[in-house]
Amino acid sequence: MSAHSESEPALTMRDVAARLGVSPMTVSRALRGQRGIGEATRQRVLAEVAALGYRPNKRARELRSGGPNELIGLVVTNLANPFYSQLAVGLEQICVGYGARVMLGSTGEDPATEREVVADLVDRGVDGLVVAPAGHDHSHLGGTRLRDLPVVLAASPPMGIDVDCVLVDDFGGTREACRRLVARGHRRIGFLGLPPSLWTGSERFRGYAVALEEAGIALDERYISRHRGDSTLAEEAARAVLALPDPPTALLTANNRNTVGALRALRGRAQDAEPVALAGFDDIELADMLHLPLTVVSYDPVELGRAAATLLFERQASTDPKPPRRVTIATTLVDHPAPR
Amino acid sequence: MSAHSESEPALTMRDVAARLGVSPMTVSRALRGQRGIGEATRQRVLAEVAALGYRPNKRARELRSGGPNELIGLVVTNLANPFYSQLAVGLEQICVGYGARVMLGSTGEDPATEREVVADLVDRGVDGLVVAPAGHDHSHLGGTRLRDLPVVLAASPPMGIDVDCVLVDDFGGTREACRRLVARGHRRIGFLGLPPSLWTGSERFRGYAVALEEAGIALDERYISRHRGDSTLAEEAARAVLALPDPPTALLTANNRNTVGALRALRGRAQDAEPVALAGFDDIELADMLHLPLTVVSYDPVELGRAAATLLFERQASTDPKPPRRVTIATTLVDHPAPR
DNA sequence: ACCTGGTAAGTTATCGGTAACGTACAGGCG
DNA sequence: CGCCTGTACGTTACCGATAACTTACCAGGT
Structure with missing residues (x-):
């Protein structure tokens, strides 16, 4: 038992070799299944290794071989x-x-x-x-x-x-999502995304912009928020967009945190408010169990x-x-x- | 540029030492901030190291020192x-x-x-x-x-x-959750949990069992499912319990996957079915945005x-x-x- | 008997660092 | 001046494993 008492000097290859009266090299070859060693000797070595519970020191191996460290x-x-x-x-x-x-x-x-x-x-x-x-x-x-x-x-x-x-497929996925919103009759579509400095930020925005252009809808800067931050910030941004005099009828969110923020913002609205459709990049666990319908760009x-x-x-x-x-x-x- | 062409022999401590005309030991001491080296020499070494962009080989260090590998x-x-x-x-x-x-x-x-x-x-x-x-x-x-x-x-x-x-606090958390269900008037409370072989499985079940006992409610084996598996299995188990002739009015789920399964099972029920309360161990993201109320045992x-x-x-x-x-x-x- | 070839084992050097020890030189003190 | 101590640095021997080289041995062919 006593786990802490004896800190053994950690069995080395030399120890195994000495016990068998062979050279460390022989042990090394046996362990790695290299050729250049007799079958009988190999068995003897492997048996001793198993009996002693010897385990080779991987760092030392990597040091010498320089090879892959896995x-x-x-x-x-x-x-x-x-x-x-x-x-x-x-x-x-x-x-x-x-x-x-x-x-x-x-x-x-x-x-x-x-x-x-x-x-x-x-x-x-x-x-x-x-x-x-x-x-x-x-x-x-x-x-x-x-x-x-x-x-x-x-x-x-x-x-x-x-x-x-x-x-x-950031661009394609977002464009498809935006097209679906358009197909459902939405013309005022808000976008909650990431800053253009991020690849996903610019690509997903591009999907949104292209889909709107294809539908002949002009971009409205007031409906667009591109920020970096957590879902709390996203929620605020969503609130701001929804509070516009002429608010969007649908929101497109560019990642899971923005989607969560938007969901929370939509939750807090008055009972009699116009329903707002929501589509977002990234699937969300339990998306099918939310209090409102949600369209997501899903991938693995x-x-x-x-x-x-x-x-x-x-x-x-x-x-x-x-x-x-x-x-x-x-x-x-x-x-x-x-x-x- | 050419990232692949020249695979340099990876600068060693000896190289640095040779360049300065000192011993490797001096370089080692300078790098680790050990004493036993003059300030002037230390500066000279550090300057050369920085100029050459030398980085010590951590694996070699750990091999020799046997000390903490961090x-x-x-x-x-x-x-x-x-x-x-x-x-x-x-x-x-x-x-x-x-x-x-x-x-x-x-x-x-x-x-x-x-x-x-x-x-x-x-x-x-x-x-x-x-x-x-x-x-x-x-x-x-x-x-x-x-x-x-x-x-x-x-x-x-x-x-x-x-x-x-x-x-x-598996036991305490589950007991508290079960108590709350009892306090809301539930007497037939189903339990979806893990096998007793798992610690969390037995402890959380114990919390459930003790809370029921404290309330003077007898355990009903038909309401109890203790399995190991994903949320799909949990959903089936929940369905089975809810299909009983005298189904529970509340479900207590012992972890997040069982909670998800239960949510799905509850979703699929008929419109006019009696509402079933749900409480579960583990918090769930967006738990506040689900289509039904959910009580969770939360922790960090x-x-x-x-x-x-x-x-x-x-x-x-x-x-x-x-x-x-x-x-x-x-x-x-x-x-x-x-x-x- | 001699040479050849192949296989099985041992030997040595080495990888990149560190610990332990050795040495040279400085200064303090009786 | 001799003795001790401390500092700064050099030397050497490792650590554990492997690559490359060397030696020992045996079988088979001529």
Whole structure:
């Protein structure tokens, strides 16, 4: 029992070898299934290893071999956002197939922190990085700064560097959602989105703008709010738009936090207020159980994570400098009717 | 630019030392702020390091020093569950303060996988582990198997080993929720929970059972479903209970997935069906925006993660074998009225 | 008997750092 | 002047595993 008393010197390969009267090299070869060792000896070694419960020191192995450490760094802004946690799930799913693990780094949307986190992960010897970037300048992820490690950007295409990326069809999804609102007869459609400095911010806005243009509806700046922040801020923004003398009859929200904010804003309205339709990017759990109907642009963040991991491992496998690839995940428009 | 072409031999400490005409030891001391080096020399070294952009190899450092690697392993069943992702967020918040990072391991609720994941994380040199265990046997987390690393269990107390743990007030929270249902006049209260083999399964059931006993209500096995599974299974279980000839007038769900299942089951009922009250453990985002009122046992999983990390680092700091500690997070009962 | 070739094992150097120790030189004190 | 202490730096031996090289051995062919 006594878990704390004896801190054993942590069995080494030499110990195993000494016990068998062979050289450490023989043990090494046996463990890695290399050729150049007799079957009888291999069995003897493996038996001893099993009996002693010896486990090789992975860091020492990586130090010498310089080879893959089977370690992937994941850099996100906030893991509490289901988008990122699902991205992590997908990434890990693929990683286990390669015997790799995921090391986590949160940036809190601060580019300076992002730089530090990335540097730290590189120092710790990750084989590659999946980054959901906080800012729109990605030069700190380029080339030599990272010892030429493969990088995959998630949810944002590379700016100023040439790396692979996985994207959601931000433009197409938003345009489709906006078209549906138009098809239902809405002409005054408000937009709650992210700042144009973010890729998703500009692409989703573009989807909205193009859909309106296609329908021959002019953009009305009063109906548009593009801010960065949490759902509280989004709620305020939604309130402001709805308080206009000539308020929109529908709202289009560009991500889950804006959708939540809009839902709260719509909840607080007077009983006799005109109903306002709502459509938003990102699916929301229990969207089908809300007090009002909601149309969402749905996609699978887990799949996004899997795609990112796949790109990463493929890049790692090939040494020749292929051109950067870009994978885009399709979106589906889903109508969630209100219960009852 | 050319990110792929030249893979530099990755600057070493010796290189820096050679360039300055000093010994590697001097560089090492300068970098770690050790004494035993003149101020002038230190400045010269630091300047050269900065100029060359040299970064020390952390793995080599850890190999030699055997000391803290500033790496914590987090083992959870499924990061997509907001409970676990928020736990991870809290853990990482504290870790950054210690310069530590988090390495992730998902088990998919399979104890065998959990054992493998834990072993792998230990091999990779974590300084400690935070584990949200899949099963109720924790002996694989004990003593020598882990090279005496500190372990903190999350959401489950240790069984068969002596380690620290952080818990939610499962019993108290559930009892309070059940009491509230009773106070509202319900006498036939259904329970959708987890199997008794899980700590949360038995504790939350105990809260339900004790609250009923206190109210002088006999347990009715027909109203009780204790299964392991996702919200789809929970929905079926809820349907079955509600289809009884003498159905419950209220449901108590023991975790977020059961609550979601129950919500879906309640949604599908006929218009003229008797209303059924719902109370559940775990808060749910947008609980205030659902089509029916919901009472939840709320707590902060982020705080749980912070508590786990704090216990871990305190345990790491002190060498003497203090007795294991147990931190319990309080819960709050929150009523979410339905909108309108 | 001799050479060849292949396999199985041991030896050595090395990876990038750190700990322990050695040494040279400075200053303080009786 | 001798002794001790402290500082600054150099030297060396590791840490645990592996790559590359070397040696030992055996079988088979001539």
